[in-house]
Amino acid sequence: MLTQQTIHAAVAAALAEDAPYGDVTCETTIPADETGEARLVAREKGVMSGIDVFAAAFATLDPSVTVEPAIRDGERFEAGQTLATVRGRVRVLLTAERVALNFTQRMSGIATMTAAFVAAVDAIYEDGYDGSAGPAFGVVGPRRYTRTRIVDTRKTTPGLRPFEKYAVVCGGGHNHRYSLSDAVMMKDNHLAALAARGIDLAGAIRHVRDQVGHTTHIEVEVDRLDQIPAVLDGGADTIMLDNFTLDDTRRGVETIDGRAIVEASGNMTLERVAAVAATGVDVISVGALTHSVRSIDLGLDWA
Structure with a gap:
């Protein structure tokens, strides 16, 4: 890169x-x-x-x-x-x-x-962890990785994306997609545009799958629990839980049950990230790593 x-x-x-x-x-x-x-x-x-x-x-x-x-x-x-x-x-x-x-x-x-974000997440998997991520929940391990991954976003400084994404890796994090060309990421506006043409959520994902190569990854953003079954039915590779509460994040992880990578996103802070990781999500995307550093x-x- x-x-x-x-x-x-x-x-x-x-x-x-x-x-x-x-x-x-x-x-x-x-x-x-x-x-x-x-x-x-x-x-x-x-x-x-x-x-x-x-x-x-x-x-x-x-x-x-x-x-x-x-x-x-x-x-x-x-x-x-x-x-x-x-x-x-x-x-x-x-x-x-x-x-x-x-x-x-x-x-x-x-x-x-x-x-700092990686250390906050890693702490919940260590022996003697004090439960500060949320003792009411306990710690659920992610399905796809040994530990929940911290990843960046495309909220980078124009012209400096390679440098900023490289720096995330230096800090122990991982990269999300590098550009719009790397993967399909269907957000609320994409889904609304397809819905206006009479294509439902599951159908929208299949519509995309029919047009891309077999190596192309498809991620879909949801903002409600009741959207998850349709996204699973459509065959998404990753489901992003956007601005979910901790309770709903845990329910989302349970509903998806390893059938897709689970990503949590939305106003992620250092104080909150451990509790989100403890719900069992595979990935947490943090825009602040590059836009608020x-x-x-x-x-x-x-x-």
């Missing part, structure tokens, strides 16, 4: 945006041949994502710049920890600094938030 070609194209565009006619400050204050060294330092703890993107920001301006990572994507870091060392011409280091940090800070923020505070300090 996050190829070197994708990284180069995005970084080059960001550098062109930030210094379209050069860096006037560096060009008037720093000798062209002056070299130096700087360290990427964490100002707070988090999970790393984007170390190759960080390096690419400097290499795009000058391939002779060297970046020595002290951490790999997906690894945790503490405040004050050195994450990479950069050596090269000072003009290049200063010109690329903000672009390098912008990418890495945001990606690490996404990875860090994802890791806070960048991690990283800095470039001169050695």
